[in-house]
Amino acid sequence: ATIQAISTDVVSEKMIEASLSAYYVVACAEASSNLSRYDGVEFGADLEDLLSHGKDSFGSQLKPTNEEDGASNNPFSNLTELERRFSALRSIGFGGEVTRRVLCGTSVLSSDRFHTHFEAATKVRAVLAREFNAAFQKSEAAAGSEVRVDLMLVPTALSVAPDLGLDGSQALDPTEMLANDVMTVPISLAGLPSISVSVDVSLADEEGTKAERDIIRSTGTTVGLQVFGPKLSEEKVLLAASVLEEDE
Known part of the structure; x- marks a missing residue:
């Protein structure tokens, strides 16, 4: 696979x-x-x-x-x-x-x-x-053969976790928090099995903005990666999540 x-x-x-x-x-x-x-x-x-x-x-x-x-x-x-x-x-x-x-x-x-x-x-x-x-x-x-889509991978959220700080001033407001659900909501609404795993983030010099690269390099930020599949594919979803975690 x-x-x-x-x-x-x-x-x-x-x-x-x-x-x-x-x-x-x-x-x-x-x-x-x-x-x-x-x-x-x-x-x-x-x-x-x-x-x-x-x-x-x-x-x-x-x-x-x-x-x-x-x-x-x-x-x-x-x-x-x-x-x-x-x-x-x-x-x-x-x-x-x-x-x-x-x-x-x-x-x-x-x-x-x-x-x-x-x-x-x-x-x-x-x-x-x-x-x-x-x-x-x-x-x-793809490459001269038929390829079937078994699972899909998408980010769990639109951004990395906010830095709450000591006073919580950097926390997202309720509206932003609701909007951040846009990556998980469609899957839940469609009734599909899914799981979120944490993966390390690294940006090459040409990827993202300088500010984003600096934040990730200084904090070692991880993000959520969501694995989901069609109905009754829980076994495949769990197997894929296990493979992703082993690669960390």
Whole structure:
């Protein structure tokens, strides 16, 4: 078996770009649906237990408010006592990222966005899976013989890991972090087996910018290399990853 470049035109760039949006629509919708059960009745923490452990920022909102108390400024004021408990518990129990995904998922599953967002995302997923399937099934002539594409190699991320530093000032912002998933999201969305392994990076004098070469040479940076294949090819994927690790 040999590893060689067959083609760089495997899946259309348009589909790769669309897959990032489609993935987060589907992922957020699933998060919203799956986490809806955590209301403190059958699943989830007990509200009083959370409040007793110091997480009491929403404790005052459990009490009914009247106009003199500024009810118009309290988002819980128009809810029933049971609804206030559910809202307070979920607000306390979920972190910021989980809350964002639940709210996004609730939005795309609403009646006015279900067809335009969620259904559109599932169609993108189906088209992407077909494109990958076609790429693995086709064979191309190379050196006078037919060569079949068994596996594909792509970077795990668009850039090397950021230098967090002492104060985290070099960390990526949430938007950049989401965009950095563009190399892994299409594979996950298509339901293909994949694995990421660390490989050492070295740039020749003519490769990359001087700044990139200096960073890599001074830090000994490694990057993630992703190996993936068609459905039910887990054995080949693991074997290829093992070979790459042995070569390190």
